[in-house]
Amino acid sequence: MSSFPQLFSPVDLGGLTIKNRLFFPPHGTSLVEDGKVGDRLVAYHEARAKGGVGLVIIEGMSMHPSFDNPSKYISGGDPDVVPGFSRLARTLHRYDCKLFGQLFHPGASNRASADGSKRAAFAPSDVPHDRYGLIPYPAPAEWIWDVIESYGRAGGHMREAGFDGVEVLASMGYLVAQFLNPRTNLREDAFGGSFENRMRFLYEVLKAIRAKTDDETVIGVRVSADEMAEEGLHVDETLAICEALDASGLVDYVNVIGGYSAAASGWLHVFPSMSVPHGFWAPQAAAIRQRIAKPVLVGGRINQPQMAEEVVAQGQADMVGVVRALICDPDFPVKAQKGKFDDIRACIGCNQACVGHRLSYYPVSCIQHPETGRETQFAHEKSPAREPKRILVIGGGPGGMKAAAIAAERGHDVTLVEKDGQLGGQARLAQMLPGREEFGGIITNFEREMERAAVKVERNVEADVVFVRERAPDAVVIATGAVPRRPELEGADGAHVVDAWSVIRGEANVGGSVVIADWACDWIGIGVAEKLARDGCRVRLAVNGIAPGAQINEIVRDQGIGDLHKLGVEVITHAGLFGADDSSVYFQHIINREPIICDDVDTLVLAQGHNRIAGLVGDLAAIGMPATLIGDALSPRTAEEAVLEGLKAAMAL
Ligand SMILES: Cc1cc2nc3c(=O)[nH]c(=O)nc-3n(C[C@H](O)[C@H](O)[C@H](O)COP(=O)(O)O)c2cc1C
Ligand code: SF4
Incomplete structure (x- = not known):
């Protein structure tokens, strides 16, 4: 029997059976190709489906010309999206993984234009948007009805392509939440004023989607339990919204998260970093679940199967969302199911290469797993080395450890030497900063990866040219890191x-x-x-x-x-x-x-800043021994670049 009987039991969402309780919640990837799903996004999600997740909800996509930016978002309203959608659906279904898509309109939070100019954002009312410093235009009724219709059209494209469900983003202070919120919706027409009128936009959107799909399509709504900002929606308001949705019969599930896009304080909660407790939203999801009949989904800083099992076992939610946990380790579900918990590469909540990249519209990745977002470049199963060699990796920071683990996984005979008594390099310092203790997880994870790949590790060994000559490896990777820079100071x-x-x-x-x-x-x-x-x-x-x-x-x-x-x-x-x-x-x-x-x-x-330690490369060149420099030894930057360069060096061997 699985160690996680609840997590790996099937669940019913609106008549659709999903094989387990883990889902990959919606998240912008910047892997979109000309507003469509292409090879990169298919490969990205295929890696997670193959890793055993039961349901993927793909990223918040646009559906209306007032928010259409094909270099950054899928254009769900464009009929040309259907072939790419179909390919994604066929691919995920091969792994018995269900597929939903999320529909997203930012309303007042609309800054992304294709040419760099600021758009005139439309919103229920002209309430200032603090985070972007803009005042939106109060949307005319014709615009509202046109947007409602476009939700339906985009939902229809998903269904036509074989998607199992459609989710409406009504969280995080975006357009739907702007209608729901009495502080951002000051309208006096049929879409504002009373609670019922503020719900109208969402109801009409849900009806439009149902009309353009069919009765089998699972339709859900994502809400913020608390937007964590004074002017955002609060817990009691979200509870009332969920109860009304439940009673309306228009939704099959409610997906609970938190945070707000229009104020910096709430924005931090959309991407909770390592200082935020794990499973932060689970108690709020539980409160909602007690009040409604429909299934409740939850996510947010859940990075271990034990935690996910507990959420389901305690009845806090019916399904558990893991975004960064699967960005970091696509095989999290299958490893959990097989009881290989120690092999799970746990996300540390650093927000560096996932959120950090997306907020600049670069493809999402992970500092611990740079293969993410690069699935078409680095296959999941690493290609075996054509000719196994003896490899010496010098330096046991994250970059050196990644290089060693991957080279060994490919069949090389790898030895890693580290001058200190412990591995980790600067990650050991990083974990000592206040609120950043979890950063040390990167060391545990790489140590485990090296162990699994049978890397030989020698600690307290300072490698110089004599040492390297004696060992006579076939190839050397230098990951010796850096030391603090101390500039000349006047007086x-x-x-x-x-x-x-x-x-x-x-x-x-x-x-x-x-x-x-x-x-x-x-x-x-x-x-x-x-x-x-x-x-x-x-x-x-x-x-x-x-x-x-x-x-x-x-x-x-x-x-x-x-x-x-x-x-x-x-x-x-x-x-x-x-x-x-x-x-x-x-x-x-x-x-x-x-x-x-x-x-x-x-x-x-x-x-x-830091100065690189790279003297050895010159010494080795002098004796005719080439070496690959990576990470800070090449140019002091961050763990992300060191690990990526470790991967590239190992794949080139
Ligand atoms: C890169 C990135 C992009 C995101 N984009 C979306 C989105 O399009 N729609 C949405 O509802 N949430 C989005 N989110 C929020 C996630 O769905 C999720 O709620 C958040 O990452 C917390 O879950 P986690 O701790 O499992 O990562 C995004 C998160 C990340 C990391
Ligand atoms: S970059 Fe950091 S927060 Fe993002 S997935 Fe990787 S470990 Fe998690």
Whole structure:
């Protein structure tokens, strides 16, 4: 019997039997090709269907010219989408995986135009949209009816192509939620005013979809249990909406999530990062499930089968959504079903390559599994090496570990040497920053992958040219990483200067008044500032950019900026470090070179980026031994690039 009897039991949604309780919720992938489903999106979803998920709901797609952007969204209203849809449906059905599609209109949250200009966004009323700083146009009734019809048309295209269901996005403060919400819907016509009138748009959309599909099509609605913003929908309002939907007979299920698109505070909850507790929305889903008869789906920071089983077993929801968990490990379901829990590559909620990419409209990927979004380039089963070789990987950070695991999986005889006693490289430091403990999961995951692939690991071994010559490998991968960069500072002899790494490790003796000079504008400056503020220091964070975290994804950045504000950290922007003395730190404004002076400073903490450690490559070249440089040893960046380069290096061997 499976270790997860509930999770792997079938479930009925509107008369459709789904083989298990795990589903892949809708998410924009940026794998769309000219507004259609092409090879890349088919391969992406096929990998998950093959991995055993019971239901895929594909990304929120457009359906109306007021929101049509074929480079970023599927154009569900265009009849030319049908052949691509059919191919996707046929592919997923081969794995007994059901397929729904989500229909999405942003209303006031409509910023994406094809040519870079800002669209005039249409919404129920001209209520300001805080996150984009725009005032939408109050939609005329003809526009509303035209949009309703287009929902039906797009639903019809999905059904024609063999989709099993259609979901309407009514969550996260987008168009449907704007109609439902009395603070964003100030209309006095048939679509506004009373609760019944505010529900009308959604009801009409659902009726239009049913009219253009058939009785067998499963139709569902996604709601935010709580939009987590003052002007967004709140728990009691969502409960009332769900009860009304249930009573209307127009839906077959309700899919519960949270967050809001029109305010930064609510936006953080759409993509909950590692500081948000696992299964955050499950209790709210349970409250809804108690009040309605239709099945309830839930998702949000669920990355382990044990957790998913509990949600179903406790009756909190009928199905459990796992987006990033499957972006990170497409085989999560099949591994869980076979009891191979330790083999699951758990998502760590870093939001780097999935959300980070999508918010810039790059294809979604994963820092731990860069094959995601690149399925047509890197097949799921790695091609065996044509000629097995003896490979030496030098450096046990994420990039080196990925290179070693993949090379060994392909049949090479791989040894990884690490100069420290523990593997992980900078990931070991990253996990020590406040709220980022889960980052260490990347080390556990890669250690397991190397173990499964039978990589030989040698710790406390500093590889130099003599060592490499003695080992005489057929190929070498150098993943030796980087060290903190310490730029020349004017007059700094008398200053107390430490680097961020020693502060993170708790090795530096830091005074009560600290200035952090943050050149990279990444996680380190924010994290060290938070740590020192929590330790009781007066902290000034001077960043060489427009904001702390300017170089990282906006979700983690904004969460960090909010936390720093609560802790009373003073932020100074556009500050290029110049010099220091025993009590002051001197910056120059990076635009006009005007001085910025911080007085009464006990300690200057340097977060000035990193210098690569790559001397070995020259030494090996001198003895005629070629080597592949990856990650920070090539050019200091992030774990994402190191792991991707590890993959590429291993596939080239
Ligand atoms: C890259 C990305 C794009 C998303 N796009 C959508 C979308 O189109 N529609 C939607 O309802 N939710 C979207 N979401 C939210 C997810 O469906 C899901 O609610 C969220 O990722 C939390 O679930 P998880 O912790 O399992 O990843 C997106 C999430 C991600 C990561
Ligand atoms: S990039 Fe991070 S958050 Fe995204 S799927 Fe991978 S581990 Fe999870």
